[in-house]
Amino acid sequence: MPAALFRTMADGLSAIGVLRRSGAIELRDPVELLRTARDATVLGPVATAFAHAARHNGAATAIVDEQGPLTFAELDRRSNAVANGLVARGITSATVLATLCRDHRGMVLSLLAAGKLGARIVLLNTGMAGPQLVSVAERENVGAILLDSEFLHRFGDLPNKLPMILTSDDGWANHEQPTLDDVRAGQPTRPLASPEQPGGIVVLTSGTTGTPKGAPRGKVSPLQSAQFLDRIPLPKASATVLAAPAFHGTGLSQLILGWALGSTIILQQRKFDPRRTLADVEHHRAGTLVLVPTMLQRIVDLGESVLAEYDTSSLKVIFAAGSGYDEDRRRITEPGVVGTIFVASALSFGGYTDGTGKETVDGMQSSGDVGHLDAAGRLFIDGRDDDMIVSGGENVFPLEVENLLVERPDILEAAVVGVDDRDFGKRLRAFVVPAPGASCDAQQIKDYVKATLARHKVPRDVVFVDELPRNATGKLLRRKLESADPQ
Structure with a gap:
C-alpha cells in the first residue's frame, strides 16, 4: 500500500475517533453519518453543522441574541422561508451575496439561507470604509447585499445599484429597502431542493490598509473538524459566548463547531463590552468563550476585584485567535x-480570490x-513578518517590546511602530495607554526597556494616548500610528 494512501486512511480513522469522543458524531447512527457527509458536499460548513444539530435536537436553543432565543427548529423554518423569499426575488445559486452586519439573528439567517440556496456569500467587515466595501463588492462580483441599516450610507459610491436587504433596521424609519422579515413573509417554510454544490464562504483579511483580500472556504469535510477538536476539546451541548464577530474567521469557525456539538451560541450584537461578556458567561453557564486577543486583554484589565463579581466557573475553554x-x-x-x-x-485554503496566495513550502x-x-x-510567536522594523541594521519585532511594556502596572496598552530616523534609518516610537489613575514618565519607560532589551529596541519616543486605533476585529491599525502626529 502506498505510504500516502496509508497515511490518509490512518488520518481518517483517527479523525473519526476524535469526533466520536467529542460527541460530534454517533457511530451507532450510520444514517445520520451519511446524511451529514452528503450535506457537506452541497450545503457548505455552516448549513451542514446546523442541519446536523437540528435533526439531533430541534427543540434545543440554537442562538440567543438581543431579541431572545431561537431553537434549531425555529431557525430552520425561518431560514427556509428566507431562502425561498430570495429565490422569489430573482436571487439564485449563481448570485454572489454579501453581508455587512453585526452579530444577531439576521447574520445567522443570511449565512443559512445562502448555504441552503448554494450561493457564495462574502462576509464584509463592519470596520471597513466605503471605498474598501465598494472595491470588494466589485472584485467579488456581488449581486445582492444583506446589511444592517446603519451601514447603508457606506455604499453610496457603488457604480451599479445592487439589491439591498436589511438584516436589521436598527429603528431607522426612513429606508426603502426590504427587511429579512419582508423577504420571508408569506413564503413556505419547507426546504429548497439541495443545490448541486456549495456556494462557499469568503472571509476577508482584516484590511488595515488597502483593499482586503478574500479567503474562500468551499467544501469542508466534517472529518477536518477533528484536527481542531483533537487539540481543543470543546464541551458538547453547552453554551458558547461568541464575542468575536461572526464575519471573522475565529467567530465563524466556532459558530460552526459549536453547532456541530449541539451547543447554544450566545451572540453579542453591538460593541464589545467586557462586563457584559462576563455577565453572559455567568447567566448562560457558558462552557466556551470565543474572542480575539484584544477582547481578552480588556477583560483581564478589569482587575481582580471586578472579575470576582462574576461566576465564570462554568468555562472549560477560552478560545482566542491570532513549524x-x-x-x-x-x-x-x-x-x-x-x-x-x-x-x-x-x-x-487554496488562495485568495484576487488570484494571489500564500507562500507554500513542502x-x-x-x-x-x-x-x-x-x-x-x-x-513562540515573535510577530508578523510585515511588522518587522530594521533599525540600524538590526531586526526588531514590535511585539517583543509591546509585551514588555504591558507588564508594567502603570501601562494598560502599548503599540510600537517604526518612524524615519536620519542616523538609524528607522527608530521605534511607542504609543502608550496609561492605566487608570497611573502617572507615566517617558524617560522611566525608556530606561525600563533598556534594562531588559538590546539598545536598538529602546523607543526613541514615547507618546501617551487615550486609546489605540483598532479595526472591528480588534486588530491594531499600525499604519495610523506610523502617520500620526506625535504631538
Missing part, C-alpha cells in the same frame, strides 16, 4: 533562531508570522 524555516526555507531546529512559520491543515502555507523555538521545542 519555522530560515530565509532559504530550510527547517530550523535549533532554539532561539527566528524563522518564518509554516503550517499544514486540512482547513487551509505542502505547508506561511502563516505570515515569525517565531522561534525554545530548548524544550515550544514555539
Whole structure:
C-alpha cells in the first residue's frame, strides 16, 4: 500500500475517533453519518453543522441574541422561508451575496439561507470604509447585499445599484429597502431542493490598509473538524459566548463547531463590552468563550476585584485567535533562531480570490508570522513578518517590546511602530495607554526597556494616548500610528 494512501486512511480513522469522543458524531447512527457527509458536499460548513444539530435536537436553543432565543427548529423554518423569499426575488445559486452586519439573528439567517440556496456569500467587515466595501463588492462580483441599516450610507459610491436587504433596521424609519422579515413573509417554510454544490464562504483579511483580500472556504469535510477538536476539546451541548464577530474567521469557525456539538451560541450584537461578556458567561453557564486577543486583554484589565463579581466557573475553554524555516526555507531546529512559520491543515485554503496566495513550502502555507523555538521545542510567536522594523541594521519585532511594556502596572496598552530616523534609518516610537489613575514618565519607560532589551529596541519616543486605533476585529491599525502626529 502506498505510504500516502496509508497515511490518509490512518488520518481518517483517527479523525473519526476524535469526533466520536467529542460527541460530534454517533457511530451507532450510520444514517445520520451519511446524511451529514452528503450535506457537506452541497450545503457548505455552516448549513451542514446546523442541519446536523437540528435533526439531533430541534427543540434545543440554537442562538440567543438581543431579541431572545431561537431553537434549531425555529431557525430552520425561518431560514427556509428566507431562502425561498430570495429565490422569489430573482436571487439564485449563481448570485454572489454579501453581508455587512453585526452579530444577531439576521447574520445567522443570511449565512443559512445562502448555504441552503448554494450561493457564495462574502462576509464584509463592519470596520471597513466605503471605498474598501465598494472595491470588494466589485472584485467579488456581488449581486445582492444583506446589511444592517446603519451601514447603508457606506455604499453610496457603488457604480451599479445592487439589491439591498436589511438584516436589521436598527429603528431607522426612513429606508426603502426590504427587511429579512419582508423577504420571508408569506413564503413556505419547507426546504429548497439541495443545490448541486456549495456556494462557499469568503472571509476577508482584516484590511488595515488597502483593499482586503478574500479567503474562500468551499467544501469542508466534517472529518477536518477533528484536527481542531483533537487539540481543543470543546464541551458538547453547552453554551458558547461568541464575542468575536461572526464575519471573522475565529467567530465563524466556532459558530460552526459549536453547532456541530449541539451547543447554544450566545451572540453579542453591538460593541464589545467586557462586563457584559462576563455577565453572559455567568447567566448562560457558558462552557466556551470565543474572542480575539484584544477582547481578552480588556477583560483581564478589569482587575481582580471586578472579575470576582462574576461566576465564570462554568468555562472549560477560552478560545482566542491570532513549524519555522530560515530565509532559504530550510527547517530550523535549533532554539532561539527566528524563522518564518509554516503550517499544514486540512482547513487551509487554496488562495485568495484576487488570484494571489500564500507562500507554500513542502505542502505547508506561511502563516505570515515569525517565531522561534525554545530548548524544550515550544514555539513562540515573535510577530508578523510585515511588522518587522530594521533599525540600524538590526531586526526588531514590535511585539517583543509591546509585551514588555504591558507588564508594567502603570501601562494598560502599548503599540510600537517604526518612524524615519536620519542616523538609524528607522527608530521605534511607542504609543502608550496609561492605566487608570497611573502617572507615566517617558524617560522611566525608556530606561525600563533598556534594562531588559538590546539598545536598538529602546523607543526613541514615547507618546501617551487615550486609546489605540483598532479595526472591528480588534486588530491594531499600525499604519495610523506610523502617520500620526506625535504631538
